[in-house]
Amino acid sequence: MVKTERLTPIRKKTDDAVVTDNPWRRLREFTDARIGLGRAGVSTPTRESLEFQLAHAQARDAVHTELDFAGLQQDLVALAEKYPVLNTETPLVLHSLATDRMTYLQRPDWGRQLDEVSLAALKPHKAIEPYDLAIVIADGLSATAIKENAVVFIETLVQAMQGSENAYSLAPIVLVEQGRVAVGDDVCEALNAKAVLVLIGERPGLSSPDSLGLYLTWAAKRGLTDDKRNCISNVRKAGLSYFAAAQKSLYLLTEARRLQCSGVAIKDRSTDKIIDSNAVQTSFLLDK
Numbered sequence: 180m181v182k183t184e185r186l187t188p189i190r191k192k193t194d195d196a197v198v199t200d201n202p203w204r205r206l207r208e209f210t211d212a213r214i215g216l217g218r219a220g221v222s223t224p225t226r227e228s229l230e231f232q233l234a235h236a237q238a239r240d241a242v243h244t245e246l247d248f249a250g251l252q253q254d255l256v257a258l259a260e261k262y263p264v265l266n267t268e269t270p271l272v273l274h275s276l277a278t279d280r281m282t283y284l285q286r287p288d289w290g291r292q293l294d295e296v297s298l299a300a301l302k303p304h305k306a307i308e309p310y311d312l313a314i315v316i317a318d319g320l321s322a323t324a325i326k327e328n329a330v331v332f333i334e335t336l337v338q339a340m341q342g343s344e345n346a347y348s349l350a351p352i353v354l355v356e357q358g359r360v361a362v363g364d365d366v367c368e369a370l371n372a373k374a375v376l377v378l379i380g381e382r383p384g385l386s387s388p389d390s391l392g393l394y395l396t397w398a399a400k401r402g403l404t405d406d407k408r409n410c411i412s413n414v415r416k417a418g419l420s421y422f423a424a425a426q427k428s429l430y431l432l433t434e435a436r437r438l439q440c441s442g443v444a445i446k447d448r449s450t451d452k453i454i455d456s457n458a459v460q461t462s463f464l465l466d467k
Contacts, residue, residue, distance in 0.1 A: 321380030
């Protein structure tokens with residue numbers, strides 16, 4: 180008879196048993212920032228290292244993933260059928276001077292202008308009576324942001340416009356592949372619009388690969404500098420809500436139309452409880 184020994188199973192320590200906690204960790208209920216990670220010996224805990232690698236991969240994917248322009252175009256057509264205030268023309272799909280993604284990343288200046296074919300495609304849609312607003316959607320540095328937020332935000336903005344006392348005429352929505360913020364200037368000028376609102380995927384962070392940026396420019400034309408724009412950032416489910424972003428956008432558009440300008444000359448007072456529409460707004464950047 181062969182004598183056998185009973186083996187005792189090895190008990191593995193759980194993460195909680197080997198990780199030294201950090202008292203700052205309690206602040207993570209208020210932010211996605213990586214604080215209070217704790218330590219395992221002198222190293223970062225395995226769980227935190229893996230989460231960091233995942234976030235980094237998601238940010239890289241957001242930059243390099245191609246946006247489904249055909250699907251986005253269909254979603255916008257369906258939205259226009261639901262809201263008559265939207266221009267019923269099929270959204271135009273245009274292209275910047277950057278021919279591919281690598282060129283776009285290496286030559287930011289090429290992403291700021293439309294190519295000649297796209298400029299020619301806009302000519303038949305130029306308005307005799309200026310549009311109040313042109314909406315431009317550019318993939319930017321995060322296709323994920325556009326895919327998840329653009330259509331929902333536009334629907335929220337349209338609802339806000341319908342509830343406004345002012346009427347707005349909208350140009351056909353324009354989609355730009357490999358586009359940056361300033362590409363909206365070409366669209367605004369070519370369509371004869373008073374203002375342009377550019378929806379663009381922002382540079383992804385390690386906790387926000389889906390952040391949508393909004394840029395409003397009055398009387399946009401090629402060559403304008405960024406001080407002429409008003410920016411609303413971090414529009415996403417875990418950031419600035421669609422409702423708040425739509426209210427801010429409508430406020431800035433109303434002020435831009437009243438003051439005939441945009442950028443640093445306009446102060447965002449959309450959260451003020453009482454706003455005097457006749458008050459003269461100033462900016463310390465413009466004061467002498």
